[in-house]
Amino acid sequence: xxxxxxxxxxxxxxxxxxxxxxxxxxxxxxxxxxxxxxxxxxxxxxxxxxxxxxxxxxxxxxxxxxxxxxxxxxxxxxxxxxxxxxxxxxxxxxxxxxxxxxxxxxxxxxxxxxxxxxxxxxxxxxxxxxxxxxxxxxxxxxxxxxxxxxxxxxxxxxxxxxxxxxxxxxxxxxxxxxxxxxxxxxx
Numbered sequence: 001x002x003x004x005x006x007x008x009x010x011x012x013x014x015x016x017x018x019x020x021x022x023x024x025x026x027x028x029x030x031x032x033x034x035x036x037x038x039x040x041x042x043x044x045x046x047x048x049x050x051x052x053x054x055x056x057x058x059x060x061x062x063x064x065x066x067x068x069x070x071x072x073x074x075x076x077x078x079x080x081x082x083x084x085x086x087x088x089x090x091x092x093x094x095x096x097x098x099x100x101x102x103x104x105x106x107x108x109x110x111x112x113x114x115x116x117x118x119x120x121x122x123x124x125x126x127x128x129x130x131x132x133x134x135x136x137x138x139x140x141x142x143x144x145x146x147x148x149x150x151x152x153x154x155x156x157x158x159x160x161x162x163x164x165x166x167x168x169x170x171x172x173x174x175x176x177x178x179x180x181x182x183x184x185x186x187x
Contacts (some may be wrong), residue, residue, distance in 0.1 A: 009140065010050040016142045021124075023168050028145040032163045033075035033119040033148070037067070040074065053125045053142065056081040066104075072114030073157070075164065078104055082124045086143055087126055090173060094153050097173035101147055105154035108136040116159040120147040145170060 020026050034042055045067050052063040064080040082089040105118035118180045148168040151157045159165065171179050 001050055005048045005054060007048060009053050009142075010046050010110055012060060012140055013046060013050055013144075016123065016144045017121075020145050021143045021168050022145045022172070023153070026148070026168045029122065029148050029163055029166050029168060030119060030146045032102045032161065033077055034075040036071075037069055037077075041067075043067075045077065045079075049081070049121070052079060052081040053123060053140075056083050057125050057127075057140065062083060066108065068108060068112050069115075073116055073159065074114070075117040075119055075160060076105070076108045076112070078118070078120045080120060080122045080157065082122060083128050083143075086124050086145065089122075089141075091148075093173050095175040096180075097147075097170065098175075098178050101149065101169075102154055109151075109154060109156045113156075114163075115156040116151045117156070117164050118149050118151075121145075122147070 017030065018027055020030075034045070037045060048065050048067075051081050052065055055061075060083045062080065062082055064078060065076045067079070068076065101118075101120055104120075108118060109115060115128045122145050124141075127155060128139050128141060146168055148166060150165045150167065151159065153167070169182070171182075174182070
């Protein structure tokens with residue numbers, strides 16, 4: 001019996017969530033953000049993102065979706081599905097990354113008060129490169145990386161949760177000017 005394609009992609013996605021490409025350990029922040037949603041909503045989020053990954057795989061274009069919690073104290077999560085590898089997408093992201101991330105976070109705060117953070121989950125989806133590999137959903141390559149900004153950095157609330165007060169940024173996606181401006185804050 002054939003398994004539902006979304007369920008198969010969701011399985012691959014969940015496996016990838018534990019192994020971010022950049023910022024090893026950032027999955028702790030991602031899971032802290034996800035747990036701010038009720039159980040059923042988390043399942044729906046994974047389902048929705050899996051749909052976006054399938055759309056991206058189908059048409060080769062970026063697809064994204066935004067999840068904004070109803071309850072105060074939550075974290076907005078922006079899922080972005082990119083075609084190809086991390087390095088392939090990096091070429092179109094460099095220099096736009098930080099402005100896009102911060103701008104999106106600010107717009108979400110305008111829509112919903114009470115947020116304590118903004119998580120971007122970027123997933124890169126592609127067929128296996130090995131020409132001898134089986135072709136199918138279970139053979140998809142899905143890689144993820146996280147970016148996270150705590151509420152006070154974009155005009156939202158603060159939290160006492162030290163995990164959700166962490167900043168996760170990918171300096172490889174920043175322009176030289178952005179990296180220079182943030183250098184004094186980065187370890």
